[in-house]
Amino acid sequence: xxxxxxxxxxxxxxxxxxxxxxxxxxxxxxxxxxxxxxxxxxxxxxxxxxxxxxxxxxxxxxxxxxxxxxxxxxxxxxxxxxxxxxxxxxxxxxxxxxxxxxxxxxxxxxxxxxxxxxxxxxxxxxxxxxxxxxxxxxxxxxxxxxxxxxxxxxxxxxxxxxxxxxxxxxxxxxxxxxxxxxxxxxxxxxxxxxxxxxxxxxxxxxxxxxxxxxxxxxxxxxxxxxxxxxxxxxxxxxxxxxxxxxxxxxxxxxxxxxxxxxxxxxxxxxxxxxxxxxxxxxxxxxxxxxxxxxxxxxxxxxxxxxxxxxxxxxxxxxxxxxxxxxxxxxxxxxxxxxxxxxxxxxxxxxxxxx
Amino acid sequence: xxxxxxxxxxxxxxxxxxxxxxxxxxxxxxxxxxxxxxxxxxxxxxxxxxxxxxxxxxxxxxxxxxxxxxxxxxxxxxxxxxxxxxxxxxxxxxxxxxxxxxxxxxxxxxxxxxxxxxxxxxxxxxxxxxxxxxxxxxxxxxxxxxxxxxxxxxxxxxxxxxxxxxxxxxxxxxxxxxxxxxxxxxxxxxxxxxxxxxxxxxxxxxxxxxxxxxxxxxxxxxxxxxxxxxxxxxxxxxxxxxxxxxxxxxxxxxxxxxxxxxxxxxxxxxxxxxxxxxxxxxxxxxxxxxxxxxxxxxxxxxxxxxxxxxxxxxxxx
Numbered sequence: 001x002x003x004x005x006x007x008x009x010x011x012x013x014x015x016x017x018x019x020x021x022x023x024x025x026x027x028x029x030x031x032x033x034x035x036x037x038x039x040x041x042x043x044x045x046x047x048x049x050x051x052x053x054x055x056x057x058x059x060x061x062x063x064x065x066x067x068x069x070x071x072x073x074x075x076x077x078x079x080x081x082x083x084x085x086x087x088x089x090x091x092x093x094x095x096x097x098x099x100x101x102x103x104x105x106x107x108x109x110x111x112x113x114x115x116x117x118x119x120x121x122x123x124x125x126x127x128x129x130x131x132x133x134x135x136x137x138x139x140x141x142x143x144x145x146x147x148x149x150x151x152x153x154x155x156x157x158x159x160x161x162x163x164x165x166x167x168x169x170x171x172x173x174x175x176x177x178x179x180x181x182x183x184x185x186x187x188x189x190x191x192x193x194x195x196x197x198x199x200x201x202x203x204x205x206x207x208x209x210x211x212x213x214x215x216x217x218x219x220x221x222x223x224x225x226x227x228x229x230x231x232x233x234x235x236x237x238x239x240x241x242x243x244x245x246x247x248x249x250x251x252x253x254x255x256x257x258x259x260x261x262x263x264x265x266x267x268x269x270x271x272x273x274x275x276x277x278x279x280x281x282x283x284x285x286x287x288x289x290x291x292x293x294x295x296x297x298x299x300x301x302x303x304x305x306x307x308x309x310x311x312x313x314x315x316x317x318x319x320x321x322x323x324x325x326x327x328x329x330x331x332x333x334x335x336x337x338x339x340x341x342x343x344x345x346x347x348x349x350x351x352x353x354x
Numbered sequence: 355x356x357x358x359x360x361x362x363x364x365x366x367x368x369x370x371x372x373x374x375x376x377x378x379x380x381x382x383x384x385x386x387x388x389x390x391x392x393x394x395x396x397x398x399x400x401x402x403x404x405x406x407x408x409x410x411x412x413x414x415x416x417x418x419x420x421x422x423x424x425x426x427x428x429x430x431x432x433x434x435x436x437x438x439x440x441x442x443x444x445x446x447x448x449x450x451x452x453x454x455x456x457x458x459x460x461x462x463x464x465x466x467x468x469x470x471x472x473x474x475x476x477x478x479x480x481x482x483x484x485x486x487x488x489x490x491x492x493x494x495x496x497x498x499x500x501x502x503x504x505x506x507x508x509x510x511x512x513x514x515x516x517x518x519x520x521x522x523x524x525x526x527x528x529x530x531x532x533x534x535x536x537x538x539x540x541x542x543x544x545x546x547x548x549x550x551x552x553x554x555x556x557x558x559x560x561x562x563x564x565x566x567x568x569x570x571x572x573x574x575x576x577x578x579x580x581x582x583x584x585x586x587x588x589x590x591x592x593x594x595x596x597x598x599x600x601x602x603x604x605x606x607x608x609x610x611x612x613x614x615x616x617x618x619x620x621x622x623x624x625x626x627x628x629x630x631x632x633x634x635x636x637x638x639x640x641x642x643x644x645x646x647x648x649x650x651x652x653x654x655x656x657x658x659x660x661x662x663x664x665x666x667x668x669x670x671x
Contacts, residue, residue, distance in 0.1 A: 113576065116576075
C-alpha cells in the first residue's frame with residue numbers, strides 16, 4: 001500500500017511507561033502477511049503498524065480470523081513456510097523479518113516467549129513438565145540438567161503451582177487445565193524474556209480458573225516488567241489486563257488507543273458494535289445487539305472498507321475508498337472514513353445495511 | 355506399570371486358547387476326512403474303525419480337544435504323517451531357519467523404511483516426499499515372489515554373484531554365521547524386506563507429518579531450541595506408532611513366506627507348510643500354524659509392553 005502511515009509518537013502516549021521509555025521496545029510497521037500455496041494467495045495481514053513500550057501490555061482484540069494471532073506469531077516468526085512477510089518488525093533493535101533462520105534462536109525464548117491457547121496440545125505429551133521447562137535452559141544457556149531442574153522448580157513456584165517438586169516429574173496429562181497453563185507460563189518465563197506473547201491464554205480454561213491465570217499473568221508481568229502482547233477475543237479479559245487495545249478486523253488494525261478510551265469512547269463503528277454486543281448484568285430479557293453479518297473472506301475482500309457491508313454508518317463513499325489510518329488524538333488511531341477530513345464521506349449518501 | 359504388564363499377559367492367555375481351538379478344529383474344518391490321508395486305498399470298514407479308535411477320533415470333539423491340548427502343553431504335537439517323525443522336531447528347526455531370514459529382513463528393511471519415511475514426513479509435498487511415496491507404494495505392490503525370481507535371474511544366473519538356493523553348506527545342523535552361509539541369506543532377505551520397508555515408510559511418513567503439525571512443535575520452536583532437539587521430540591512421539599507397525603511386520607516375517615521360501619528353497623516354516631499342504635500332512639500343518647500363531651501373540655505382547663516405556667499415557671489406561 002502506498003498510503004503513508006502516521007506513526008504514533010511514543011512520547012505523547014498516555015501509557016504508564018511512556019515517560020521511562022524513549023524508543024518503543026517493539027515496533028511493527030506496515031506488516032503484511034500472505035499465505036501462498038499453489039492454488040491460493042491469501043492476504044491475511046494488510047498493513048498493520050503498532051508499537052509496544054517496555055513494561056506495557058497491548059491487547060490485540062478481534063474475531064476469529066481477524067489476523068490477531070498471525071500478527072503476534074510474526075513477532076517470533078512462528079508461521080508456516082507458506083507465509084510471505086512484508087514490512088518491518090523490530091524488537092529491542094533486532095530486525096525480526098531480516099533475521100536469518102539460523103539466528104531465530106536469538107529471538108525465541110530469551111527475547112520473546114509465547115504462551116499458547118491450549119496447554120494440553122501445546123505441551124509435548126511424552127515429556128515431563130521438568131524436562132520441557134529445562135530443555136530451553138540446557139540448549140540455550142548451556143546449563144547442566146541438574147541446574148536446569150533446580151531453575152524449573154523455582155519457576156513452577158513462581159507461577160504458584162502447589163507441590164511443585166512433585167509436578168516436575170509429572171506429564172502434562174497428569175495436571176489439571178489450570179496447572180497445565182501455569183506450567184506453560186513457567187516454560188515461557190524460563191529464559192527471562194523481555195517480551196511476552198500470549199495467544200488467548202485463558203480461552204481454553206474454566207471460568208473460575210481463567211481469572212486466576214489472568215491475575216497471575218498480570219502480577220508476573222508487572223513484577224518482571226515485561227512488554228506484553230496479549231491476543232484475545234474477550235473484551236472482559238482485555239479490560240482486565242491491557243494498557244492499550246488494538247482492535248483488528250480483516251487483517252487490519254482498525255482502532256488503537258488506551259484501554260479506557262477504547263472502552264468508554266470507541267471511535268470505529270466496529271469497536272462500537274463490539275461494545276454494544278457485550279453481555280452484562282441488567283440485560284436479562286433484552287435482545288442482544290449483535291453486529292449483523294459475518295467477517296469477510298480474506299481471499300475475496302470487498303473494495304473499499306472491509307467492514308462496510310456490516311457497518312451502521314456506511315455511506316456510498318465507503319464502498320469505493322479504503323480508509324487510511326488517521327491519528328485522532330495522542331496515541332489514538334482510527335481507520336475509518338467517518339473520522340477523516342475527506343469531505344466526500346459527508347457528501348455521499350448513507351446506505352442501509354441488510 | 356507392573357500391574358499393566360501382568361494384565362496384558364492375562365489378556366494374552368484367552369487369545370492363545372482361542373488360537374489352539376482354531377488350530378485343533380483345522381483338522382475337522384479341512385475338506386475331506388482326516389483319516390483318508392492315513393488309510394491305505396484298499397482299507398475296509400473294519401480297518402477304518404480301528405484306525406479311528408487308534409487316533410482317538412471316536413471320542414466327542416471337546417474330549418479330543420482337551421486330550422490334544424494336554425499333549426501340546428507337554429510339547430507333543432503328534433507325528434508327521436509323511437516322515438513319521440515328531441512334529442516338534444520338524445517345526446522347531448524350520449521356525450529357527452525362518453527366524454534367521456526374518457531377522458536379516460528386519461535389519462535390511464526396517465532402518466531403510468524408517469529413514470525413508472522420516473525424510474518424507476519432513477518434506478511433505480516436496481519432490482523427495484513424492485519420490486519416497488512412489489518407491490514405497492511400488493515396494494508394497496510388487497509381488498515378492500516375482501521380485502525374488504527377478505533377483506535370482508540378475509544376481510544368481512546372470513552375474514553369478516550370489517547363490518539362489520538353500521541355506522548354505524551343511525544345512526541347518528552345521529549353520530554358522532560366516533560369509534559362506536550368510537551369502538545365501540542376501541537375496542531372500544532383500545526380497546522379504548521390500549514389503550515391510552514400504553509399509554513402514556508409509557506409516558512413518560504419515561506419523562511424522564502428523565506430529566510435525568501438532569501444536570507442541572510450535573511451542574518447541576518458540577522456545578528457541580535447535581532442530582535436533584525438536585527431531586528428538588518428534589521421534590519420541592512417533593515411537594509408539596512405529597513400534598506397533600514394526601512389531602506387526604516382524605511377527606508377519608517370523609511367520610515365514612510360503613512363496614519366497616519356496617522360490618529360494620529356504621527350509622523354513624513357509625517351505626514346511628507348502629510341503630505339508632501338498633502331502634495333506636495335517637499334524638505338521640496344525641503344529642506349524644500353532645507355533646506361528648503363538649509367536650504372533652507373543653510379539654504383540656512384547657510390543658504392547660515396550661510401548662508403556664515410550665508413552666507415559668498408556669500406564670494409566
